[in-house]
Amino acid sequence: MAANASPLGYALLGLLHQREETGYGLQKFFEDSPMGAYSSSPGAIYPALKRLERNGLVVSRLREDGPVKRSKVYSPTPDGTEALTSWLKSEITKHDVETGMDVLMLRFAFYGLLGDRQATRTFLAALAERIEAYLGTLEDTQALLERAGADVHARLALEAGRETYRAQARWARRALNELEGAADER
Amino acid sequence: MAANASPLGYALLGLLHQREETGYGLQKFFEDSPMGAYSSSPGAIYPALKRLERNGLVVSRLREDGPVKRSKVYSPTPDGTEALTSWLKSEITKHDVETGMDVLMLRFAFYGLLGDRQATRTFLAALAERIEAYLGTLEDTQALLERAGADVHARLALEAGRETYRAQARWARRALNELEGAADER
DNA sequence: AAAAACATGTAAGCTGTTACATGATTGG
DNA sequence: CCAATCATGTAACAGCTTACATGTTTTT
Numbered sequence A, B: 001m002a003a004n005a006s007p008l009g010y011a012l013l014g015l016l017h018q019r020e021e022t023g024y025g026l027q028k029f030f031e032d033s034p035m036g037a038y039s040s041s042p043g044a045i046y047p048a049l050k051r052l053e054r055n056g057l058v059v060s061r062l063r064e065d066g067p068v069k070r071s072k073v074y075s076p077t078p079d080g081t082e083a084l085t086s087w088l089k090s091e092i093t094k095h096d097v098e099t100g101m102d103v104l105m106l107r108f109a110f111y112g113l114l115g116d117r118q119a120t121r122t123f124l125a126a127l128a129e130r131i132e133a134y135l136g137t138l139e140d141t142q143a144l145l146e147r148a149g150a151d152v153h154a155r156l157a158l159e160a161g162r163e164t165y166r167a168q169a170r171w172a173r174r175a176l177n178e179l180e181g182a183a184d185e186r
Numbered sequence C: 001a002a003a004a005a006c007a008t009g010t011a012a013g014c015t016g017t018t019a020c021a022t023g024a025t026t027g028g
Numbered sequence D: 001c002c003a004a005t006c007a008t009g010t011a012a013c014a015g016c017t018t019a020c021a022t023g024t025t026t027t028t
Helices: A007-018 A023-031 A034-038 A042-054 A078-089 A094-099 A101-109 A117-147 A152-184 B007-018 B023-031 B034-038 B042-054 B078-089 B094-099 B101-109 B117-147 B152-184
Strands: A058-063 A071-076 B058-063 B071-076
Touching: A007 A023, A007 A034, A007 A042, A007 A058, A007 A071, A007 A078, A007 A101, A023 A034, A023 A042, A023 A071, A034 A101, A034 B094, A042 A058, A042 A071, A071 A078, A078 A117, A094 A101, A094 A117, A094 B034, A101 A117, A101 B152, A117 A152, A152 B101, A152 B152, B007 B023, B007 B034, B007 B042, B007 B058, B007 B071, B007 B078, B007 B101, B023 B034, B023 B042, B023 B071, B034 B101, B042 B058, B042 B071, B071 B078, B078 B117, B094 B101, B094 B117, B101 B117, B117 B152
Parallel strands: none
Antiparallel strands: A058 A071, B058 B071
């Protein structure tokens, strides 16, 4: 039963698996990368790191060597690795697809850490399926709106949602194909 | 200086502009519509309605007529209409595009309430522009990742983001065209 | 010498989640 | 009569935002 974290917590944990970092370093990374959606401000990052440490998912040590004193470098513990892994591999729920595509993409971005191509393919296949299933229900909703003669704006907004999910399903299928292709090479 | 609300608050306020409703009615609506992303549970909706009422954006009255007693029906006040309007018309920021496309779509869904085609076109044009600008920075990020020889998964995740925003930009442009076309009819 | 960047944190306030608690009304 | 649906709420807890507070090191 691995301890769990918030999306921001997992984002930090994943980054720390790529290289150990200070709170400030992580903050800078968020600032100028699209991952900044999990923002953010020191007021979110420092407490999140403390929580990770309290839960034993990361450890910190003081950096002496570097140019700047008084900075704390965080790195993941075995428990942290386990927590990240089980988060990455956890089932993709309907709820995830409906309200957290960004988090699913964050998860995918860290799949390289698993070093397990089959796991990646499983994830992408499940993701594509789930999205496609949800697209079906969106179609039903649209039919309903159409019949009810809803406002153009509402209908267009729904159309935007469908286009967005369609693009993501297409992406997942394409990524899957690319990886299947890569698997054939040797 | 209109009072402001949370995204859920605005979602509720917008819906109440279409027809007065009880907390339960709103909850049901969220449950089986894609707007359920602004969820949710009674534990979010009832407090949100109370906040709207406290801020003078909605009023409630007890329903006697209907089949069920003891239910409170909410409807917007003039202040509520003003708050909604100014939210709808507020500038689309870079930050909105980077972290809140869903909220922008929610805003668009309510544009019918303004009854102002020009405003809708202005919104869509600004949205398309902002998204396209952000797509430019995503391209730069991708070039960076490419040069740094980043992990396939990270690159694919970024690609997913680009595809998503591209789909949304295309949607905005298409919607704009459709509305321009409609404006020519008389 | 000053400005910018490095670096870490705290506090108040808001909002959301989950879970619980309660009761009336309607349909089978 | 019993289950489902209608209907409203509260309480504990978690997490994020904004703003503040502080001090060092490097660059100009």
